[in-house]
Amino acid sequence: MPRAGDRGAVRARWLGTGLLGLFLLPASLSLEVSVGKATTIYAVNGSEILLPCTFSSCFGFYDLQFSWSYNSSDTFKILIEGTVKNEKTDPKVKFKDDDRITLEGTTKDKMNNISILLRNVDFSDMGKYTCHVKNPKENNLQHQATILLRVVDKLEEVDNTLTLIILAVVGGIIGLLIVILLVKKFVAFIIKKTQEKKKECLVSSSGNDNTENGLPGSRAEEKPPTKV
Ligand SMILES: *[C@@H]1O[C@H](CO)[C@@H](O)[C@H](O)[C@H]1NC(C)=O
Ligand SMILES: *[C@@H]1O[C@H](CO)[C@@H](O)[C@H](O)[C@H]1NC(C)=O
Numbered sequence: 001m002p003r004a005g006d007r008g009a010v011r012a013r014w015l016g017t018g019l020l021g022l023f024l025l026p027a028s029l030s031l032e033v034s035v036g037k038a039t040t041i042y043a044v045n046g047s048e049i050l051l052p053c054t055f056s057s058c059f060g061f062y063d064l065q066f067s068w069s070y071n072s073s074d075t076f077k078i079l080i081e082g083t084v085k086n087e088k089t090d091p092k093v094k095f096k097d098d099d100r101i102t103l104e105g106t107t108k109d110k111m112n113n114i115s116i117l118l119r120n121v122d123f124s125d126m127g128k129y130t131c132h133v134k135n136p137k138e139n140n141l142q143h144q145a146t147i148l149l150r151v152v153d154k155l156e157e158v159d160n161t162l163t164l165i166i167l168a169v170v171g172g173i174i175g176l177l178i179v180i181l182l183v184k185k186f187v188a189f190i191i192k193k194t195q196e197k198k199k200e201c202l203v204s205s206s207g208n209d210n211t212e213n214g215l216p217g218s219r220a221e222e223k224p225p226t227k228v
């Protein structure tokens with residue numbers, strides 16, 4: 001009887017943890033900031049480059065604060081700062097460090113896009129660009145995502161060939177592994193077959209042994225039917 005009670009208590013605790021998990025889950029997934037898949041972006045000197053940033057919030061938001069900061073080995077500065085009143089309005093820029101920067105995204109229609117465009121890119125613009133988002137609806141929890149900007153003379157195909165080479169090598173290795181696996185399987189199959197054959201040989205030879213070294217009686221008994 002006490003056992004059943006214990007089990008009930010354990011079950012209640014599991015249920016409790018499960019429910020707690022359900023409550024905690026949205027909090028940890030509520031606000032996410034993303035700069036997309038590429039963590040490094042290349043820009044040609046003198047051109048313009050879009051630094052992407054989007055956020056998502058399953059709770060919704062109001063008076064959301066956002067900013068972009070720049071960090072290189074010797075500099076740290078806030079590039080742009082602003083707020084988004086609610087989900088039906090576009091962002092309002094409150095501060096901008098550089099005229100070359102414009103906010104490009106929109107926060108209407110659940111776009112939640114606060115990307116910036118940097119014009120007339122120069123080599124001195126190289127560094128880390130971090131997009132920060134703070135949502136008062138979530139105890140001012142701040143989230144951020146960082147992108148690395150590299151400035152080059154011109155975009156080269158080198159990266160592509162390197163990727164191709166890597167892909168070819170990886171593909172080759174995978175192919176080789178498959179071949180090795182197949183050969184291994186085949187060899188194992190052959191060995192098994194040979195062993196089976198050997199076993200058959202052993203069985204038949206032991207059969208021979210039996211008839212040769214076996215009891216004469218059994219031999220005598222075996223023989224008459226062939227004679228009849
Ligand atoms: C970078 O571009 C600017 C403007 O397009 C140009 O004046 C400058 O010489 C370029 N720098 C290099 C190192 O090519
Ligand atoms: C800027 O980046 C350096 C590393 O590159 C890091 O040590 C430093 O903490 C960063 N500064 C800020 C304010 O994020």
Ligand SMILES: *[C@@H]1O[C@H](CO)[C@@H](O)[C@H](O)[C@H]1NC(C)=O
Pocket residue numbers: 050052054104105106113114115
């Ligand atoms: C964000 O807005 C910019 C400018 O309109 C656009 O180029 C970019 O594709 C948008 N990003 C996403 C993820 O929608």
